[in-house]
Amino acid sequence: SEEEPGNDSFAVYDNAIGESNRVKVKPRQQDDDSLRQNAVVHAVEKPVHKQKPPPKEDDKSVLDAPVANLNDNPGELGKPVILPKDMPIDMKKAVDDGWTKNAFNQYVSDLISVHRSLPDPRDAWCKDSARYLSNLPKTDVIICFHNEAWSVLLRTVHSVLDRSPPELIGQIILVDDYSDMPHLKKQLEDYFASYPMVQIVRGPQREGLIRARLLGAKYAKSPVITYLDSHCECAEGWLEPLLDRIARNSTTVVCPVIDVIDDTTLEFHYRDSSGVNVGGFDWNLQFSWHAVPEREKRRHNNTAEPVYSPTMAGGLFSIDREFFERLGTYDSGFDIWGGENLELSFKTWMCGGTLEIVPCSHVGHIFRKRSPYKWRTGVNVLKKNSVRLAEVWMDDYSKYYLQRIGMDKGDYGDVSERKKLREDLQCKSFKWYLDNIYPELFIPGDAVANGEIRNLGYGGRTCLDSPTGKRNMKKPVGLYPCHKQGGNQYWMLSKAGEIRRDQSCLDYAGKDVILFGCHGSKGNQFWTYHENTKLLHHGSSGKCLAINEGKDKLIMEECDASHLRQHWLLENYDSS
Numbered sequence: 001s002e003e004e005p006g007n008d009s010f011a012v013y014d015n016a017i018g019e020s021n022r023v024k025v026k027p028r029q030q031d032d033d034s035l036r037q038n039a040v041v042h043a044v045e046k047p048v049h050k051q052k053p054p055p056k057e058d059d060k061s062v063l064d065a066p067v068a069n070l071n072d073n074p075g076e077l078g079k080p081v082i083l084p085k086d087m088p089i090d091m092k093k094a095v096d097d098g099w100t101k102n103a104f105n106q107y108v109s110d111l112i113s114v115h116r117s118l119p120d121p122r123d124a125w126c127k128d129s130a131r132y133l134s135n136l137p138k139t140d141v142i143i144c145f146h147n148e149a150w151s152v153l154l155r156t157v158h159s160v161l162d163r164s165p166p167e168l169i170g171q172i173i174l175v176d177d178y179s180d181m182p183h184l185k186k187q188l189e190d191y192f193a194s195y196p197m198v199q200i201v202r203g204p205q206r207e208g209l210i211r212a213r214l215l216g217a218k219y220a221k222s223p224v225i226t227y228l229d230s231h232c233e234c235a236e237g238w239l240e241p242l243l244d245r246i247a248r249n250s251t252t253v254v255c256p257v258i259d260v261i262d263d264t265t266l267e268f269h270y271r272d273s274s275g276v277n278v279g280g281f282d283w284n285l286q287f288s289w290h291a292v293p294e295r296e297k298r299r300h301n302n303t304a305e306p307v308y309s310p311t312m313a314g315g316l317f318s319i320d321r322e323f324f325e326r327l328g329t330y331d332s333g334f335d336i337w338g339g340e341n342l343e344l345s346f347k348t349w350m351c352g353g354t355l356e357i358v359p360c361s362h363v364g365h366i367f368r369k370r371s372p373y374k375w376r377t378g379v380n381v382l383k384k385n386s387v388r389l390a391e392v393w394m395d396d397y398s399k400y401y402l403q404r405i406g407m408d409k410g411d412y413g414d415v416s417e418r419k420k421l422r423e424d425l426q427c428k429s430f431k432w433y434l435d436n437i438y439p440e441l442f443i444p445g446d447a448v449a450n451g452e453i454r455n456l457g458y459g460g461r462t463c464l465d466s467p468t469g470k471r472n473m474k475k476p477v478g479l480y481p482c483h484k485q486g487g488n489q490y491w492m493l494s495k496a497g498e499i500r501r502d503q504s505c506l507d508y509a510g511k512d513v514i515l516f517g518c519h520g521s522k523g524n525q526f527w528t529y530h531e532n533t534k535l536l537h538h539g540s541s542g543k544c545l546a547i548n549e550g551k552d553k554l555i556m557e558e559c560d561a562s563h564l565r566q567h568w569l570l571e572n573y574d575s576s
């Protein structure tokens with residue numbers, strides 16, 4: 001599939017946990033869960049010792065100290081660290097090496113204090129502490145990692161310790177998903193030995209992020225569970241607004257605003273309340289961001305108020321522990337990465353809960369362009385997870401996803417228990433969810449045609465083919481031999497005359513024919529198909545869509561039904 005993270009061989013690692021530090025921990029509840037039984041936890045009986053907090057900006061002693069202003073240190077206040085263009089060869093090698101191992105600039109991260117300061121990203125509206133209940137529940141913070149960089153992991157943990165009220169944190173549970181980087185072994189245990197709040201749990205084998213999260217949850221005792229990725233930085237006041245929502249209603253699941261930590265400079269870019277996005281998805285079951293819809297804006301007086309979100313990105317959220325358990329936590333049949341965010345989102349809404357993004361809460365995340373770690377070979381993990389998701393939660397709408405994968409479900413294991421869970425909880429239908437929670441989503445069944453769009457010129461074997469990749473927008477739409485596999489050749493003609501791929505539309509503004517976010521105002525995105533002449537007529541230009549003789553480029557020309565190159569066949573066309 002288009003953007004699937006790395007798929008190289010699945011490594012077999014040695015279980016290299018230091019024997020002397022190995023302590024079998026009694027499970028919280030007695031059951032025969034093999035996941036937890038095999039888990040190993042680093043001893044937690046530690047002398048209580050509070051680390052000296054990092055000096056605050058307004059700390060007089062710091063300002064008076066002969067050492068220059070702390071804010072001048074690399075990356076302080078979330079500022080970017082920019083490396084010189086001509087680096088000595090050794091440094092260049094170290095920089096490249098950091099990128100290879102992590103898919104972000106580890107070298108730069110290592111230059112930045114693990115206690116670095118950040119700008120305060122909050123709206124003034126958020127700083128009024130009277131907005132939050134005074135008696136908030138405690139949370140455990142679960143951070144799963146697989147081969148995370150040292151400075152990045154430590155900065156994640158310290159950002160929690162440094163910027164959360166201590167009385168609101170139970171444990172910070174670090175779940176090592178079978179890493180093999182040496183710094184994550186004894187060195188990590190030694191480092192956190194003086195932090196009684198921090199506990200290290202080791203998985204018995206590579207579980208993948210989803211089962212690693214479930215393993216962490218077994219050790220949680222606080223009323224709330226908060227998950228973070230292992231390359232995050234929590235900003236000032238991040239926690240109270242999240243816990244407040246759960247304190248008011250334990251079926252509310254909350255996500256912070258995810259600020260971008262630049263993968264190259266580690267600059268912390270924050271998003272102000274007016275730019276908050278909510279989560280959605282498309283029929284490939286890929287997560288996507290959207291502006292807050294108008295219907296949702298109308299519910300609020302201030303942009304800093306929590307907003308309903310159809311889905312969550314997945315990595316950063318807080319949930320009431322009992323509600324999470326009631327929802328059946330995650331489907332443990334999900335492998336490595338992906339799909340679990342939609343599963344939790346769908347069932348939260350469908351089974352009586354609410355999912356919100358809380359603009360007062362900010363956590364930064366390093367967004368990467370590729371996945372640095374190893375995946376399993378021979379299995380399309382993401383597809384397997386998505387098929388399980390579709391089968392259990394999407395009712396008849398699952399067909400729209402299945403069409404995208406050529407109706408081939410592959411071996412997705414047994415989902416009967418998950419179906420039973422849904423039944424026992426008496427959850428609402430997926431149609432209810434779409435109608436009420438995500439009415440913006442285009443339903444392929446509402447399309448006049450769906451499938452390939454085949455040109456009949458020059459042999460008639462060429463199909464409209466979508467540009468790929470995350471940044472597919474504004475790229476010219478291509479042509480490719482028809483392959484009948486759906487994927488990039490799956491298009492929908494909407495009743496409103498759009499040629500859609502989910503939320504993007506075929507758009508012509510006088511230059512190339514491109515994909516552009518659907519705007520619903522016809523104009524450059526308005527097409528009419530004439531079944532008799534087979535012409536695809538464009539609204540604002542009056543021209544017709546055609547292909548060049550090389551069959552590799554779309555062109556727009558004066559309509560003339562005598563040219564086969566202007567003839568198109570739309571799959572499953574039904575104008576009635």
Ligand code: LR7
Nearest residue numbers: 144145146177208209229230313314315316337338339365
């Ligand atoms: O096998 C693995 N074992 C792990 O423990 C693979 C990964 N992991 C850990 C990893 O170290 C990291 O902490 O799991 C976490 C997520 O993996 P990433 O950071 O490689 O992936 P990502 O940031 O693209 O992940 C997003 O989607 C995932 C799969 O659905 C999870 O839901 C992530 O938590 C999610 N991240 C976020 O929501 C942060 C914002 C990104 C966006 C949008």
Ligand code: MN
Nearest residue numbers: 229315365366
């Ligand atoms: Mn991540």
